[in-house]
Amino acid sequence: MGARVLNGLAWLVAIICVAPMAAAALAALMGDLETWRGLAGSVLPLYVRNTLLLVALVALGTAAVGTGAAWLVTMYRFPGARVLELLLVLPLAFPAYVLAYAYTDFLSHPGPAQTWLRAVTGWGPRDYWFPNIRSLPGAALMLVCVLYPYVYLLARNAFAQQSATAYLAARTLGQGPWGAFWRVSLPMARPAIAAGVLLAVMETIADYGTVAHFAVRTFSTGIYQAWFSMADRGAAAQLALCLLAFALLLAGLERAQRGEARAYGRGGGGAGAEKTRLTGWRGWVATLACGVPFAIGFALPVVVLARMALGSGQSLADPRYLGFVTNSLTLGGVAAAVTVAGAVLIGFRARLHPGRLSRGLVLGAGLGYAVPGGVIAVGLLVPFAHLDNAIDAIARERFGVSTGLLLTGTIWLLVLAYMARFMAVALNTYDAGMATVSPNIDAVARTLGTRPLALLTRVQIPILKGSLLTAALLVFVDVLKELPATLIMRPFNFDTLAVQAHRLAADERLDQAAVPSLVIAAIGLLPVILVCRSIAGRRPAGAERAGYAGAGSKSEPGTA
Template sequence: MNRLTFWRLLPFAVLVVFTAPLLIVLSSLFGDYSENWSHLFQFVLFDYVSSSFILVIGVSILVLILGTVTAWTVTSYNFVGKNIFEWALILPLSIPPYILAYTFTGLFDHYGDANNLARLLLNLQNSTAIFPNVRNIYGAIIVFSFTLYPYVYLVSRSAFINQSRSMKESARMLGLNQFQVFYKLALPLIRPAVIGGLMLVIMETLSDFGAVDHFAIQTFTTGIFRTWYGLYDIQTAMQLASLLLLTVGVFYIAERSTRSSGIYTSNNSTFSPSKEDSLVGYKALTAFLICFIPIFIGFILPIIELILWAYEVNLEFFNQKFISSSINTLSLSLVTGMICAGLALLINFSIRYKPSALVQRFSSLLSIGYAVPGLILAVGMVQLLVYVDALVLSGLDIVITGSLIGLVLAYVIKTYALANSSIESGYERISSSLDDSSKLLGSSGWSMLSSIHVPLLKTSILTSVLLVMSDVVKELPATLILRPFNFETLAVSTYIYASEERMLQAAAPAIAIVLIGLIPIVFLSKMIRSSRPAH
């Protein structure tokens, strides 16, 4: 194979591997339907659909309110703490929904810490509970909303910053008050951006397994898991997974189309950034609370609870199991990060080196994995590995089903988009005239990649490895299914302890997950600070 063919074929070859598990899952729709399917169809499928629907609607409403109102508050007003709130409002992104769910039950169950404290303070009897039960769909709505609202906050804030001051001032002159300017003018103008953020929230909600499983809510993901591990029927599990995949696909397409449609922004060359109104007194307090409450519920409260749990077991959590889970997690995430960064580098280079509209279109499909629920990837991956073992490796006496290969491959498919976005934006900053000069000086292909692009992309490569690592550390359902026997990661340890209601022991791995999850938040917060109108 000559080098031109290699660079042209690379994206297609990777696409085949990335989409194979998904195509295997979808192909199940054309296979046989067992009695289990009939049972599910008659008795529980409606529950899966209705719970998922209520969850999506509830989370969407709450996330829209939290995301847009906080974004409007920090972009339109000046008040105590505003500079901190601007970036602190994304902190809840570092807490996976399942960890917030565990801390919520630890706090708000009948004998949870919050109810115990309230009874102590108010001198009430043990039978009295101040806070309501959260192990239900409403609790799940709150959990998802307070961990996922930053997706809407981030896009809304960026869109509000780009709205012209003169436009808002004209609206005020035409008789609209501050609140009317927000909901009649500013909000409709950022609608496409908000819808894009909301689609991501919906995809995350539909993909979740850990939180809904902890709250015992019947959704597609819990249904797939039970069908497979309870009824041992992988065909029916794949058929259920196909339905979920098709549903997620609709939201994925909607999200992509909102990206291409863009947002309504001022194209006036005399654009002036919005002026912030300074608030004092009760107005400043209200703005403070609007921003503080989401951070308190989505980040501070779970962190306090986790620290209290960890403190209660002293240093006992720091045992052999915790150390081995940490090493397993870090090794897996590092390997995945390096593979994703390497692949993203090669594919972006191939697009740049041999530009072709077809290659570019196929390469953009490689990012589809971020929208696919981990559970579906796991189901498809197991089947793919079984086929590979049976058809390719049978003569070699090698079995890869149940090995780490499948798990790493699933991680790579799921997180490739994160690595790609970092490397892609790094490449945008390298002038094509450098490539021309390099070629004319006799350095092309691998030589250009290693001597010019890699040194210039060092920061982007490092960022992409870190972003992937922080996401892999949080991943639960695919890890749970694809891990080798007795192989534990921090997420699996947290899940197992929490499912055994051993919350104190779950604290240490959960804190470790949150700490690693803070890595991308640091990058994002830097971007937020540099994107203030004054900059």
């Protein structure tokens, strides 16, 4: 296999990743305008309003919680700070829709929270008002609880990498801790904070499980309803195009912010200042401020889901659940292998032939991470359904037999959707590993007559085994949590843990939905543990003395 074959395979993978978005856009433009007029006059304004409001609430919430927690653990010493520094990352293990199931049970009228309130106060059911968690603000709260670690990780690294000189100069000139933070440290960390917020926003517009469970009508729920409830592929494609345009705009903003963030290094390269010790009530307030996000986003949901699971009568040893687990593991394993292999081909091609074309190839292949799973599902199903129908028509006409659906509704088409959705995760991890490999190694191997395939298999892949394993694990867990694409594209009678959890929750059987939800969260802990280990392993020399524990090379959320 020569360089031309590897190059061709890299282009094929990139085309497959871009094809769903192009197909969704084409199907929308070719759709019936009457459908679009009907949408514009009925549900479209509601979808736009709810989606924008949800995005605004999540952006503000993740920025406030993530930045505040990052500043406290970076600049201050208080009770439990060292432990909370890592615990604040753990909510990343939960999909937002799992949190939604837990809090729906916990805060509902017969749930523990209101039952306790009535027992303590003696109130009756109509004697008090209680906030409704199944609302747009409730959905925003669930998303903030699981997405703030994106902002926390980036902001924490940005604060830790800043030189103490500017901050100390502001304090010397009479600024208090709040003034120095607001006027010096926060502006320097702004690009990293903005990048984290944009990542959280992209996850928000891609979410389906949370908004569907809370009956919040957004573009994601509209795509699914148009496809299944109304059987209107044109409407689904047109809604997907609107969401695609918004997602690509966010992807461009995220990439621009990330590019600017590289300019904000350890400004001045000076040693960090000693952390300020918070004593008395101030220290406990800081502990509470950092402990609440962890408690709401991880600890309490684990307790609630465990209680629900124990009383559900469900068992993972049941043959049906073994089938769900097997299906989930199969999809996750196959998708991880295919996606990582594709990332290696694209990354290797970009390393052999650096330039604008290669950068465009990498950018195009990685855009799917900013695109909701529902958009990718529609973009793949529409053209492949036409292809299946065309093949069936030709077979009927020439051979008198029906081929049925050869591609649509198969595992392999679903795997292609996962590859397009999560290629950016594998590419980022591969690039992070390759950044540690000197180009001189490639040059020496080529000088000794090593062909491209041998260079890849005998030199680079053995060096990158750790990075490739990490990439495979991250893609595997992302596939387990992916809901919209799986719901739309899964083969008949082929359900996964995510689908089962969603189905049971949709039927209000929340106790039974807790079992698959806990399994998904348990598996989701694996990449979070990797992130925590990466944070612990990147402490610079003198960090403990300087109080900058955890500083180091910036790691992308979900790709450490």
